[in-house]
Amino acid sequence: MSDEFVDPPDGLRFRDVFRARFRRPDPQPVPLRPRIVPKDLLPTWAGPKIKPWDPDLRFEPFPYLRRAELTVPVAPNAAPTDTDVFETSDGLIKLALPGYVLVYDRVGEADEPRITITDREGVNTLLVTLMTIPPAAGPDIGTLSHSIVVALTYLLPVTGGGGEMTHELEFTKVTWDGPRVVAEMPLSTPGLREQLLAAMSSPRYHVNLVVIRRIAVGVPTDYRFEQTGEIGYVEQVLRFDYVSPPTPLVLSTAQLERLGGAAGPVSPMRRLRISFNGRGHSYWQDPVRPEQFFFVPDRFLLARTPTGPALRVRAADAESEEDIRITAEFFARAVTDPRRLQQARPTLEERARTDGATVPVRLEVLPEAQPVLRLALPEGGAAPSALTYRPGALIDLELGVTHAETLKYDDFRLVYEALLGSSLSLLRGEVRIGAGGDQPEDIPLELRLENMVGDALTLTLADVRPDRITGTLANDTESPARIDRLGVSAVLGEREVPLRVDGLAAGRRLAADERAEIVLVPGETLPAGGPDRLVLDQSGVVTEPDRQAVWDRVFDHTANPQLTRKIQVEAVASMFTAPDRPADRVVAFVVMVENGGTVRLTEAELSAATTVRTPIQPLLTGVPVPPLRYRTETWWQSGGVGESVWRQTSATILVPVRTVPAS
Numbered sequence: 275m276s277d278e279f280v281d282p283p284d285g286l287r288f289r290d291v292f293r294a295r296f297r298r299p300d301p302q303p304v305p306l307r308p309r310i311v312p313k314d315l316l317p318t319w320a321g322p323k324i325k326p327w328d329p330d331l332r333f334e335p336f337p338y339l340r341r342a343e344l345t346v347p348v349a350p351n352a353a354p355t356d357t358d359v360f361e362t363s364d365g366l367i368k369l370a371l372p373g374y375v376l377v378y379d380r381v382g383e384a385d386e387p388r389i390t391i392t393d394r395e396g397v398n399t400l401l402v403t404l405m406t407i408p409p410a411a412g413p414d415i416g417t418l419s420h421s422i423v424v425a426l427t428y429l430l431p432v433t434g435g436g437g438e439m440t441h442e443l444e445f446t447k448v449t450w451d452g453p454r455v456v457a458e459m460p461l462s463t464p465g466l467r468e469q470l471l472a473a474m475s476s477p478r479y480h481v482n483l484v485v486i487r488r489i490a491v492g493v494p495t496d497y498r499f500e501q502t503g504e505i506g507y508v509e510q511v512l513r514f515d516y517v518s519p520p521t522p523l524v525l526s527t528a529q530l531e532r533l534g535g536a537a538g539p540v541s542p543m544r545r546l547r548i549s550f551n552g553r554g555h556s557y558w559q560d561p562v563r564p565e566q567f568f569f570v571p572d573r574f575l576l577a578r579t580p581t582g583p584a585l586r587v588r589a590a591d592a593e594s595e596e597d598i599r600i601t602a603e604f605f606a607r608a609v610t611d612p613r614r615l616q617q618a619r620p621t622l623e624e625r626a627r628t629d630g631a632t633v634p635v636r637l638e639v640l641p642e643a644q645p646v647l648r649l650a651l652p653e654g655g656a657a658p659s660a661l662t663y664r665p666g667a668l669i670d671l672e673l674g675v676t677h678a679e680t681l682k683y684d685d686f687r688l689v690y691e692a693l694l695g696s697s698l699s700l701l702r703g704e705v706r707i708g709a710g711g712d713q714p715e716d717i718p719l720e721l722r723l724e725n726m727v728g729d730a731l732t733l734t735l736a737d738v739r740p741d742r743i744t745g746t747l748a749n750d751t752e753s754p755a756r757i758d759r760l761g762v763s764a765v766l767g768e769r770e771v772p773l774r775v776d777g778l779a780a781g782r783r784l785a786a787d788e789r790a791e792i793v794l795v796p797g798e799t800l801p802a803g804g805p806d807r808l809v810l811d812q813s814g815v816v817t818e819p820d821r822q823a824v825w826d827r828v829f830d831h832t833a834n835p836q837l838t839r840k841i842q843v844e845a846v847a848s849m850f851t852a853p854d855r856p857a858d859r860v861v862a863f864v865v866m867v868e869n870g871g872t873v874r875l876t877e878a879e880l881s882a883a884t885t886v887r888t889p890i891q892p893l894l895t896g897v898p899v900p901p902l903r904y905r906t907e908t909w910w911q912s913g914g915v916g917e918s919v920w921r922q923t924s925a926t927i928l929v930p931v932r933t934v935p936a937s
Contacts, residue, residue, distance in 0.1 A: 759814025
C-alpha cells in the first residue's frame with residue numbers, strides 16, 4: 275500500500291501511533307555478524323503475523339520537551355480533535371486539518387459521485403475521486419501537514435453468531451491531481467466487485483468513505499519544568515478519521531448498472547468456532563475468498579521492553595490527598611498460541627475446499643475497524659466490579675493496546691497494591707470486537723508483572739567460527755531472570771540448525787545487569803561467513819519481578835510532584851508573658867516550617883496560615899505523610915531572641931514554642 279501526503283512527504287502509518295510513544299535510539303553501526311532475532315512463534319502459513327516487540331524501541335521515561343524544542347506543530351490542549359486550530363511552535367502561524375468530499379458529476383438529470391471502475395493493466399480497478407476542502411476554522415488558517423489513507427467501510431453480516439461486523443478495505447494507491455485525490459482499489463479477487471457494489475446499493479450496509487488523516491504534533495502535559503515553570507510537551511502521532519459525506523454512501527440503480535452491479539444482498543462473513551484447551555475460538559471466513567480466514571489474538575499481556583515493563587506512572591501537583599491525580603499508561607502486546615492455529619488448520623482446510631477454494635488456507639489477524647477496550651476500574655477506593663468502555667484506547671489487534679487512565683489517589687492505591695501484589699491483576703479488562711452483534715468476541719487483557727510478554731535477555735556475539743560461536747548473554751532489565759531453557763538456532767537459507775548452549779546450567783539465575791559468557795555449538799559445520807542470522811527462543815526464561823526496582827523504572831521521577839498542605843499556626847494571649855521574666859514580654863513568635871513558609875504571630879495577630887510541600891511519590895507506595903518539622907524564634911521586648919529546637923508533629927495546627935534567649 276502506498277500513501278500520498280500533503281506535507282511532509284514522510285508517511286505515518288497507524289502503527290506509528292503506538293511507536294510515537296516510544297523513542298528509537300540513534301542507529302549504531304551494524305557489525306559484520308549474524309543478526310539475532312526473536313523466535314517467531316506463529317506458523318508461516320498464518321499469513322501476516324502478529325508483530326514481535328521491536329527490540330530497537332524503548333519505552334522512555336517521559337521525554338518532555340519545551341515548546342521551543344518542538345519540531346512539529348503545537349496542539350491547543352492535551353486531547354486535541356480534528357476541528358481544533360493548531361499553531362507553529364513560535365505561535366506565528368495558525369493551522370488546521372482540511373476535509374475531503376466526494377466529487378460529483380452531472381449525469382442526465384442526476385448528480386452522481388465520481389466512482390468508476392476502469393481497467394488497469396488487465397485488472398478491474400475501483401476509482402474514487404475526492405476534493406480537498408479548506409479547514410472549517412477560517413480563511414486565514416493554513417493547512418496542517420498530514421498524511422492520508424482512504425478506506426471503504428461497510429457492515430458485513432456474520433453467520434454462526436449473528437450480528438454485523440465492520441469491514442474495512444483500504445485503497446492501495448492514492449494520487450493527487452491538484453486539489454483532487456484519486457484513490458484506487460484493484461478488484462482482482464473474484465466476487466469483490468459484486469460484493470462492494472451490493473454494499474453500496476442499500477443503506478442497510480452503512481457504507482462510508484473514510485479519509486484517515488495522521489498528524490505529528492506536540493501535545494501539552496501537566497508537567498512543568500522546575501526552573502522556569504514552562505509547560506512540558508510530548509510529540510505524538512494522532513489519527514483522525516474523516517467520513518466523507520454522504521453517509522451512508524448509496525449509489526443509484528442507474529450508476530450501479532453502469533458499474534456492472536446486480537441486485538442482491540452482501541455475502542455474509544462466515545464464523546466458525548473451534549475449541550482449544552477448553553476455550554472456544556472464532557475464525558471468520560471471507561465471503562469472497564473462501565481460503566482466507568481471520569482470527570484474533572488469544573489475549574493481551576503487559577509488554578516487557580529492554581528498559582523495563584511497558585508501564586509509566588506520573589502524578590501532578592495537588593493541594594490535598596483528595597486532589598491527587600495519577601496517570602498510568604501501559605502497552606499490552608497481542609499474544610497467540612501457535613498450537614491453537616495448527617490444531618484448527620485441518621478444519622479450516624476442509625471448510626475452504628467445501629466452499630470451492632483451490633489454494634492453501636491463509637490466516638490473518640481480523641481487520642476489525644472498531645475494537646473497544648473495557649476495563650474494571652476502582653472507584654471511590656472500592657475494588658472494581660463491572661467492566662466499562664474506555665474511550666481513547668489505541669488498539670491494533672495485530673500489535674497491541676496502548677491506553678492511559680487518570681485515577682484518584684485512593685483508586686490508584688488499589689491499582690498499586692494489585693500491581694505489586696503476588697499474582698493479582700493491575701487492571702482486569704478485555705478488548706471487545708463485533709460489539710454490535712449478539713455474540714461479540716472478547717479478548718482478555720492481563721496486566722501482571724508476573725506474566726509479561728517480551729524477551730528479557732540480550733545476546734552479544736564475540737567470535738563466530740564454523741564450529742563454535744561465543745557470546746555474552748546479558749540481563750539488562752531491572753529484575754532477575756531464571757533461565758530454565760534457552761533455545762538458539764542458526765538460519766542457513768531455508769533451514770534452521772539447532773545450536774547447543776554450553777556454559778549455562780538449567781535454572782541459572784541472572785541478576786539485574788548480570789552477564790554470562792556462553793558458547794554455541796552447531797550440530798554441523800557452519801559456513802565460513804557464519805549463518806544468515808541466529809534465532810533466540812526465550813520462552814523458557816522466567817523473570818522474577820523486583821517490585822521496588824520496577825517501581826523505580828515506571829514512575830516518572832522527573833516531574834517530582836508535590837502535595838501542598840495548609841498549616842495553621844496559632845498562639846494564645848497568655849503566651850506573650852512569662853512569670854520568670856516579669857520585666858520582659860514577647861513581642862512576636864516567628865515560626866519556620868520545613869519545606870514550607872514562615873509566619874509571624876503577635877498579640878494583635880494570634881493566628882496565621884502557611885503551606886507545606888511534600889513529595890507525592892512516597893504516598894503512592896503507601897508511605898505515610900512525613901511529620902511536620904518546625905522551630906520557633908521568640909522575639910523579646912528586651913531585644914533578645916530565643917531559638918527552639920526543631921520539633922516534629924503530625925498535627926496541622928502548630929503552637930509556637932516560647933524560648934528564652936541564650937545566656
